[in-house]
Amino acid sequence: MAGSPPPPPGAVAAAHVSLDPYVERYAARTHGMRASEIRALFAVANRPEVVSLAGGMPFTAALPLDSVGVMVADLLRTAGASALQYTGGQGDPVLREQITQVMALEGITASPDDVVVTVGSQQALDLVSRVFLDPGDVVLAEAPSYVGALGTFSSAQAEVVHVAMDNDGLIPAALQEALDRLAARGRRAKLLYTVPNYHNPAGVSMSEPRRDEVLAIARSAGVLVLEDNPYGLLGFDEEPRRALRARTSDEVLYLGSFSKTISPGLRVGWVLAPHAVREKLVLASEAQVLCPPTFSGAIVSAYLRTQPWLEQVKVFRELYRERRDATLSALAQHFPAGATWTRPTGGFYVWVTLPEGLDSKAMLPRAVHARVAYVPGTGFYADGGGGRHLRLSYCFPEPDRIREGVRRLAAVLSEESELRSVFGPHATAPSGSKDRGRRAQTPAPDLA
Ligand code: PMP
Numbered sequence: 001m002a003g004s005p006p007p008p009p010g011a012v013a014a015a016h017v018s019l020d021p022y023v024e025r026y027a028a029r030t031h032g033m034r035a036s037e038i039r040a041l042f043a044v045a046n047r048p049e050v051v052s053l054a055g056g057m058p059f060t061a062a063l064p065l066d067s068v069g070v071m072v073a074d075l076l077r078t079a080g081a082s083a084l085q086y087t088g089g090q091g092d093p094v095l096r097e098q099i100t101q102v103m104a105l106e107g108i109t110a111s112p113d114d115v116v117v118t119v120g121s122q123q124a125l126d127l128v129s130r131v132f133l134d135p136g137d138v139v140l141a142e143a144p145s146y147v148g149a150l151g152t153f154s155s156a157q158a159e160v161v162h163v164a165m166d167n168d169g170l171i172p173a174a175l176q177e178a179l180d181r182l183a184a185r186g187r188r189a190k191l192l193y194t195v196p197n198y199h200n201p202a203g204v205s206m207s208e209p210r211r212d213e214v215l216a217i218a219r220s221a222g223v224l225v226l227e228d229n230p231y232g233l234l235g236f237d238e239e240p241r242r243a244l245r246a247r248t249s250d251e252v253l254y255l256g257s258f259s260k261t262i263s264p265g266l267r268v269g270w271v272l273a274p275h276a277v278r279e280k281l282v283l284a285s286e287a288q289v290l291c292p293p294t295f296s297g298a299i300v301s302a303y304l305r306t307q308p309w310l311e312q313v314k315v316f317r318e319l320y321r322e323r324r325d326a327t328l329s330a331l332a333q334h335f336p337a338g339a340t341w342t343r344p345t346g347g348f349y350v351w352v353t354l355p356e357g358l359d360s361k362a363m364l365p366r367a368v369h370a371r372v373a374y375v376p377g378t379g380f381y382a383d384g385g386g387g388r389h390l391r392l393s394y395c396f397p398e399p400d401r402i403r404e405g406v407r408r409l410a411a412v413l414s415e416e417s418e419l420r421s422v423f424g425p426h427a428t429a430p431s432g433s434k435d436r437g438r439r440a441q442t443p444a445p446d447l448a
Contacts, residue, residue, distance in 0.1 A: 028135075032154035041364060045373035051405030053327075053392040054373040056200060056348050056448055058260050062319055067307065075302050083298035089286040090278075091117025091270070092294070095301045099270050102304070103256060106232050107246030110272050116281045117292040121230055121257040121269035122448075123285070125149050128226055128253055128271065129156040131280045132190055140178055140223065141193040142170050144351070144380030144389065146200045148448050149193055149228065153382070160382035161189065167342065169206030170194055172213040179221045189223045197241055198231040198347025201380050201391035205345065211244055219251055230257040230269075233313050235346035236321040250274055258300050260348075261313050266296040320348065326399035327392060327406060334410035336417065341392075348395040351377075353388055355417060360390040363416050372408040 045052050075083055090096070096112035103110055118124040125148065133139070135157035141149065143162030153160050161182065164174040175192070182189060194214070196206040206214065218225050227244045235241070245254040257269035273281055285292070303309055327350055331341055338355030352374075354360060361376040377389025394402055 029155055029157050032157055033151075034154075041368055042373065045368050050368060050371045050373055051397055051401050051408065052373045053394065053397065053402070053405050053409070054375050055396060056393045057396045058264055058348075059316070059319060059396055060263055060265070062315055063263065064307070064312065068303065071302055071306055072299060075298055079298065083295050085294060087291045087294040087297065089282045089291050091115070091292045092297050092301065095297050096270075098301060098304045099256065099272075102233075103243070103245075103254070103272065106229070106240045107242040108254070108272070109246075110249075111275075114272055114275055114278050116271050116273065116278060116285060117297055118269045118271060118285065119289060119292055120259055120264070120267045121228060121255040121271075122148055122152070123289070124255045124269055124271040125152045125226075125228070126155075127281050127284045127288070128191070128255075129153060129158070130284045131277065132224065133158045138182060138187055138189040139191045139193055140175065140189045141382070142195070142199070142202070144201055144377060144386055145193065145382070146195055146228065146448075147375075147379045150380070150382050153193070158190075162381065162383060162385070163192075165199075165202060165204065167204050169196060169199070169204055169210055170214055172210055172217055175214060175217050179217070179223070188221070191226050192218050192223050193226045193228065194244070195228045195231075196244060197229055198234060198344055199349070200231070200347070201349050201375070201377075202351045203342040203344035203347060203349040204351075205241065208241070211242070212247065215244060215248055215251065219248075223251075225252045226255070227252050228255045230255075230260050231347040232256075233261055234317055234320060234348075236317055236324065238345060245272060253277065261316070262300060262303060262309070266299060267293060268296050268300045317346070320346075320395055323394040323397070323399055323402055324350075326402045327394040330403045330406035334407050336410065336413055339413065348393050350392045350394065352390050352392060354390065354413070356388075357420055358413065358416055359387050361387060363412060366416070367409060367412045370408050370412050372405045372412070374409065 042054060044050065045054055093112060095117060096115040099115050099117070100110045100112050116124070116127070118127065129152050133153070133156040137158045139153045139158045139160050140163050141153070141160050142165045145160070145162070150160060161178055163178050164171050179189065194206070196211065198205055215225065225244055229243060232240055232243065243254065245252040254272040255269065256272070258266060259269065271281060324344055328343060331350070336355060339352060341350050341352045344350060360374070361378050364374070364376055367373060375391045377386030377391065378384065380386055380391065397405065
């Protein structure tokens with residue numbers, strides 16, 4: 001580069017030195033795999049003195065663990081040999097039938113034959129990517145988007161094109177524009193990835209009229225919709241919203257999960273696909289895991305059959321509503337002018353926009369030092385955006401801890417703003433363009 005100073009001695013050689021002796025041998029797709037840069041920081045954030053508003057961990061302590069214990073013992077006593085055996089690659093037929101009944105709560109009519117049981121909906125994301133995405137294919141995804149989905153698309157070497165959203169979810173006009181821009185480049189998107197209910201991380205839901213508009217736009221562009229809906233039954237003051245898949249069966253691949261309504265540790269999710277696609281998904285899944293976890297599936301099946309599971313979902317909803325309220329009132333009380341945030345009507349997350357000039361990633365070490373943690377917005381963008389945003393999860397800490405965490409975070413924000421006003425923008429070391437890569441990060445499981 002003309003005019004740039006010569007590199008210091010050794011710098012050029014150092015650039016080619018890697019500590020990993022296998023680097024030349026990895027498959028190209030591993031270039032898209034990148035551990036979250038903030039993983040190490042979160043090892044600290046998990047210390048008890050830190051209020052973590054980072055992880056999206058369901059509050060499993062609220063489960064009726066004693067009766068679940070009796071249920072699991074009964075299951076082993078009466079059907080242990082089959083519950084501990086391999087099962088078919090598509091998952092147990094009885095469980096698939098029960099899954100169709102769960103989906104009926106959101107207006108979906110489906111045959112158990114079109115359901116594939118997966119290792120959480122995360123495996124379903126991977127299966128759909130394997131079946132539909134070639135390297136370089138375009139996936140449209142909300143801005144921001146669930147970090148685990150971005151990681152999967154990135155591993156499939158797909159290009160993510162973000163589409164703007166607002167308080168009513170994905171913006172149909174922005175979707176149309178994105179499609180037009182792609183068409184002008186001679187490109188077309190294969191999938192539209194959306195989380196229409198209680199979005200992770202944005203905390204908003206797609207409005208009723210937009211659901212039909214988005215489907216109509218996707219249909220006319222020939223784009224399959226990937227509807228990811230782990231939070232749909234966790235609305236606080238409303239009936240479950242009608243799924244996109246309830247409106248059309250041909251153009252939607254629907255992902256569901258028991259992670260938020262029962263337990264993430266069981267790792268039971270599913271994909272509902274058009275009949276023609278289902279077989280490909282089963283073959284892809286068999287190549288990956290042979291069959292979904294039989295024992296976990298049997299536990300879910302017994303839980304749905306013998307326990308008052310919808311009553312328990314209500315317990316979760318009330319618990320999360322109280323925590324959402326604690327978060328919103330603490331934000332209103334402590335956060336400075338210039339910060340804004342979403343007001344979720346269900347789910348786990350509030351998405352915060354910081355006052356102009358603040359950088360959520362640069363601020364994180366200071367926040368952890370002040371004993372509060374969050375996830376910087378950059379993790380939820382495939383294109384380096386999100387620096388002025390952060391995600392707060394209210395699902396796990398008790399309300400008093402949430403209030404304390406938000407108070408601590410507000411103090412960090414004030415210090416950051418003060419530093420900037422005294423010393424200028426460089427005082428808070430913005431995370432800068434250096435790491436504004438196009439590669440998504442792989443989430444740590446407890447941050448997902
Ligand atoms: N999709 C979304 C939107 C999520 O928030 C999560 C978990 N945080 C997942 C998928 C994956 O969930 P699981 O694999 O536990 O079903």
